[in-house]
Amino acid sequence: MRLVYFASLRERIGKSEEELDLPDSLRTIGELIDWLAARDEFYAAAFAKGIARAAINKKHVKPEALIAGAREIAFFPPMTGG
């Protein structure tokens, strides 16, 4: 699965994108966040405090969204455009 990271999450994880093989047991965005946060201290810091927002295939999704069929999953902090 292609994962992309932006802003403070990108800085904490130390990369802007990566390809990861995800366990078949992961069903939702929320489960994926927990799995990533358990990888190491940098991922843990990136996903701490529940600030991460997610997009699947460039559309906003909630933590309960299913990741089946996703081509690209993005994680980022609350947006500050405009």
Next chain:
Amino acid sequence: MRLVYFASLRERIGKSEEELDLPDSLRTIGELIDWLAARDEFYAAAFAKGIARAAINKKHVKPEALIAGAREIAFFPPMTGG
């Protein structure tokens, strides 16, 4: 007293301004309107239907406003600027 008229009131009365000696008995804008409307059919048409708005010394006033001290009294229909 200097009286000035705008838009449809100006057209109906047939002049944009005039100097008139007002009877001392006239106290308010509302009384002045009634007095003007009684002058002839053109004034009557201008002030018909109660559409006339008034300004004293270039400030909006209500019909109950006193005309004492006025230098210029203006009458006009509802405004359509912007």
Next chain:
Amino acid sequence: MIPRKIRVQSENFDAAAESAALTEGRRDIGAIASFIGLCRDEAGTLEALELEYYPGMAEEEIARIADEAERRWPLLGVTVIHRHGRIRPGEQIVLVLCASAHRAAAFSAAEFLMDFLKSRAPFWKKEHRADGTQGEWVAAKDADEAALERWSRDA
């Protein structure tokens, strides 16, 4: 005193130049809300609008409206330009610019100014019809009077 420009004129105006003048050399302005009112051709039936105004009072009344906007919102600059005379479809009639640190104040003040310009500034529009018939004075809309209500609720 914040920068304020109020003009009643027959000439057209350059909204971009007015906006640039408002922000020139400033680094504290975060938001400019602007409004341009244009003459519509009413599906081809309108040849032109003739805008009559009350010289002196128009400028004073716009200034009173701007005073009130400055009391209500933390503005950093206000520009109002209102044209009079003959204006053809597609041409500009009115410009309002409000600058502030943040967007909410700029937007609210611009809407407030437009709402009060519509119903309180002494301007009157007469239509010249495309078919050559005698045009009518544009009637004031109840909706414009109603638009003022929300500001008194907020006060």
Next chain:
Amino acid sequence: MIPRKIRVQSENFDAAAESAALTEGRRDIGAIASFIGLCRDEAGTLEALELEYYPGMAEEEIARIADEAERRWPLLGVTVIHRHGRIRPGEQIVLVLCASAHRAAAFSAAEFLMDFLKSRAPFWKKEHRADGTQGEWVAAKDADEAALERWSRDA
């Protein structure tokens, strides 16, 4: 389909040219509400903002917001330009233009677009401080999230 222009770019934009493009040859537009967001220097403490964005999604998300605005109001044209990259105090960040026959729709749509751009378009601002210290990512404001609420009440 109404004229719509959505751009995410590092270059500056010319608000006047965009406004002129929106009204070019039109005689049915009576109102253009516009908003320009600028970089403030935060009382001299800010050297620049660095705007990061999600390529592809930024344009798509702005288009989805514009779709919703067009569903809600009778618009005659919409332009949204959002810059990315390094932006210094006094420079322009974002432009929204909404054209309509009447002012209420134009104003509401412009405010709606700005509210949703702030909290839904995938842009993030990082500060570069004037004193050379490491800047922070600008925190999202509760007020910006709250600003979205009123539109759901209206829906």
